[in-house]
Amino acid sequence: MxxxxxxxxxxxxxxxxxxxxxxxxxxxxxxxxxxxxxxxxxxxxxxxxxxxxxxxxxxxxxxxxxxxxxxxxxxxxxxxxxxxxxxxxxxxxxxxxxxxxxxxxxxxxxxxxxxxxxxxxxxxxAKDIQLGDPDTTVEIDEAYIGGRLRLKGSKVAKASKTMVIGLAERNGRVHLESISNRQFESIKPVLEAKLAEDTKEVVTDGNCTYSRLIPKEKNARGNHGKELRERDWTTTQTVENAFSLFKRAIVGNYHKLSPWHLDRYMREFCWRYNRRCMQxxxxxxxxxxxxxxxxxxxxxxxxx
Ligand SMILES: [Zn+2]
Known part of the structure; x- marks a missing residue:
């Protein structure tokens, strides 16, 4: 309104x-x-x-x-x-x-x-909301978010950023959450809590952690560079779009976010994104x- x-x-x-x-x-x-x-x-x-x-x-x-x-x-x-x-x-x-x-x-x-x-x-x-169902494909990817905008690309800038995992239903909802690294121990609890077991298909990058967590027949794995060249069907474009929309929100509005509050901002972003058709x-x-x-x-x- x-x-x-x-x-x-x-x-x-x-x-x-x-x-x-x-x-x-x-x-x-x-x-x-x-x-x-x-x-x-x-x-x-x-x-x-x-x-x-x-x-x-x-x-x-x-x-x-x-x-x-x-x-x-x-x-x-x-x-x-x-x-x-x-x-x-x-x-x-x-x-x-x-x-x-x-x-x-x-x-x-x-x-x-x-x-x-x-x-x-x-x-x-709500905490118990899961993404995916027997008719839906879910894309999963990770990104570095927040931190210092100056010194972009440098080690200092990267060290001040937070790693974030994103799950996105194609044409549906998203979930973003900070994780400490790309290791099995960090990703496993997120997938267990947020990815519905009966999801039709899960598209991920080549990170081998995903192959340990998702049944082989359901897991389509992509390679970012190759996808761009060949427009591969396994693309994780939906989740990458969500990342870039959130990053633009930080640059345009919040300028910098403390890692302490980052998850709050991401939950707000996802809540609104998931209701984009219920204005x-x-x-x-x-x-x-x-x-x-x-x-x-x-x-x-x-x-x-
Ligand atoms: Zn009373």
């Missing part, structure tokens, strides 16, 4: 709050402490004298708001600003930096950075993920 449609749909804080309540509790408000189904709406004032809309459980008397225990937890930012940030991040195909987000919505860099990371936390596939509902998907996940304290984000 673009910003214009968003401000028409939720012109006031009250509209945004009503939508958040409906998204969180489609069948009626339930107590966040005891899950009781009867809760009364109450109003109180916050420290600065502003109005707070709360609920009180009829059973345990616990008072809570629509954002209690969610990724919005403890935020003093108006919901309309949160909604604008979610909308901008859902629509930005190549991602959006915290400074851009802050400029467009009117937030300090620090606030925008924390807001962006919490929305990023919502933009993640109309992507805002609501992000919002319902925001209210179904637990808080992400600032301390956790900077603890490295």
């Amino acid at each position: 673009n910003l214009y449609s968003l401000t028409r749909r939720f012109p006031t804080e009250k509209d945004a709050l009503n939508h958040l309540v409906k998204t969180r509790w489609p069948k009626g408000v339930r107590c966040v402490a005891c899950d009781h189904g009867k809760c009364w709406p109450i109003e109180s004032t916050n420290k600065t004298g502003g109005l707070r809309r709360l609920f009180q459980c009829a059973s345990c008397k616990f008072q809570f708001s629509a954002t209690t225990g969610t990724l919005f937890h403890d935020s003093h930012l108006p919901l309309t600003k949160w909604f604008a940030a979610i909308s901008l991040m859902s629509d930005a195909k190549k991602g959006i930096s915290a400074s851009q987000l802050g400029l467009q919505i009117g937030m300090t860099y620090k606030t925008a950075w924390y807001v962006a990371h919490r929305i990023r936390e919502a933009m993640q596939e 109309a509902s992507i805002f609501d998907m992000a919002l319902s993920s925001m209210v179904s996940r637990t808080p992400l304290p600032y301390k956790t984000l900077v603890a490295f």
Whole structure:
């Protein structure tokens, strides 16, 4: 949903709050402490004298708001600003930096950075999602991502980069994840977790680790140089496109990423890429993920 449609749909804080309540509790408000189904709406004032809309459980008397225990937890930012940030991040195909987000919505860099990371936390596939099925071909490849852009190609630049493994269904979803090296021990857990066993065919490069992990009759192995010359059918073009789209997002928006946060950015990228054909509902998907996940304290984000 673009910003214009968003401000028409939720012109006031009250509209945004009503939508958040409906998204969180489609069948009626339930107590966040005891899950009781009867809760009364109450109003109180916050420290600065502003109005707070709360609920009180009829059973345990616990008072809570629509954002209690969610990724919005403890935020003093108006919901309309949160909604604008979610909308901008859902629509930005190549991602959006915290400074851009802050400029467009009117937030300090620090606030925008924390807001962006919490929305990023919502933009993640469920852990048990696997790629591939009996009708789908999955491509697998590795790439070096991030690090210093200057001194490109040098040993110093390469050493500051992170190795990433990518799985991509042809015409489907992708999964990118950092690994420490191309060895069997690093690749095995990723394939076990992310590649469905009944996948029709798996296209990889010549790395012999793959031949130990994928049955021979399913594994088509390519050679990058040869493919380019002969346009071989075993090409891993889909996964390479995903890598280059993500790399362009880093160069264009984030400039540099700390390896600590790289996996978060990749999960956000994959989540949005995997929903590229669901543009109309992507805002609501992000919002319902925001209210179904637990808080992400600032301390956790900077603890490295
Ligand atoms: Zn209760």
